[in-house]
Amino acid sequence: MRFTEQLSQAEARNESLLCVGLDPEPSRFPGSWKDDASRIFDFCATIVDATKDLVIAFKPQIAYFAAQRAEAQLERLIDHIHRVAPDVPVILDAKRGDVGSTAEQYAREVFERYAADAVTLSPFLGFDSIEPYLRHDGKGVILLCRTSNPGGADLQEQRLASGELLYERIARLAHSEWNATGQLALVVGATFPSEIQRVREIAPTLPLLIPGIGAQGGDAAATVRAGWRSRGGRTVGPVIVSSSRAILYASRGDNFAEAARLVAVETRRALNEARQDVSLR
Numbered sequence: 001m002r003f004t005e006q007l008s009q010a011e012a013r014n015e016s017l018l019c020v021g022l023d024p025e026p027s028r029f030p031g032s033w034k035d036d037a038s039r040i041f042d043f044c045a046t047i048v049d050a051t052k053d054l055v056i057a058f059k060p061q062i063a064y065f066a067a068q069r070a071e072a073q074l075e076r077l078i079d080h081i082h083r084v085a086p087d088v089p090v091i092l093d094a095k096r097g098d099v100g101s102t103a104e105q106y107a108r109e110v111f112e113r114y115a116a117d118a119v120t121l122s123p124f125l126g127f128d129s130i131e132p133y134l135r136h137d138g139k140g141v142i143l144l145c146r147t148s149n150p151g152g153a154d155l156q157e158q159r160l161a162s163g164e165l166l167y168e169r170i171a172r173l174a175h176s177e178w179n180a181t182g183q184l185a186l187v188v189g190a191t192f193p194s195e196i197q198r199v200r201e202i203a204p205t206l207p208l209l210i211p212g213i214g215a216q217g218g219d220a221a222a223t224v225r226a227g228w229r230s231r232g233g234r235t236v237g238p239v240i241v242s243s244s245r246a247i248l249y250a251s252r253g254d255n256f257a258e259a260a261r262l263v264a265v266e267t268r269r270a271l272n273e274a275r276q277d278v279s280l281r
Contacts, residue, residue: 003140006089017271021244022060030256041073050257052085061093089117097122103132111136148189148212175203196226211242224274
């Protein structure tokens with residue numbers, strides 16, 4: 001199944017726009033697991049099991065695994081997600097950006113070694129840094145566009161000779177000539193609702209991966225109002241709203257899975273209420 005089809009089915013089945021980011025920090029693990037990197041799979045799989053019916057996607061961040069020499073645990077985790085939540089896509093948050101044979105190897109890593117359904121990429125090197133990923137049939141490619149960090153404006157809001165801002169140009173290319181497979185998406189941070197709205201105007205149908213709610217301070221309702229669109233009762237502008245730390249570390253006690261589920265339930269509710277408001281406009 002193609003990435004965009006997976007998103008559509010997960011949104012409908014789980015009635016959700018919520019993506020749980022899997023950013024394991026052993027120093028924040030509960031109880032006897034604290035500081036034990038060998039428990040990364042156990043911790044993340046427990047979170048997955050507790051939230052798998054509440055999400056549109058899961059998003060493991062590769063750096064949190066690689067820094068702990070836990071790449072094998074990441075492979076196990078993605079395989080686990082595919083087994084227990086086969087309708088939920090896995091986005092590997094890698095933010096790769098290179099060209100030629102190196103890009104080809106990164107694409108193999110993401111889609112063959114880890115078997116992810118989609119990956120985040122930096123488009124800074126242009127289309128030939130993206131094209132090797134598009135050769136993998138049905139896989140999603142999610143391009144950094146307007147990121148949630150304060151320094152993102154250093155480049156992303158620079159005005160080009162055409163009059164466009166750089167992030168607007170990225171959105172336009174992703175929605176047009178770059179999107180040969182129909183599987184491109186964009187990253188736009190929840191801390192900038194006006195930019196989400198602008199990207200949605202330029203790319204009315206592309207999926208938007210929106211990190212930054214929860215611990216980073218983004219407003220869930222404003223995010224959905226700015227980015228999610230429907231027509232005739234069907235989603236035409238999907239959003240994937242990611243929350244990581246607020247869910248993962250809702251409790252450091254033995255009840256961490258139950259606490260994570262409660263936060264996920266509440267976050268999904270807030271997102272769905274905002275989606276209902278948009279659909280009634």
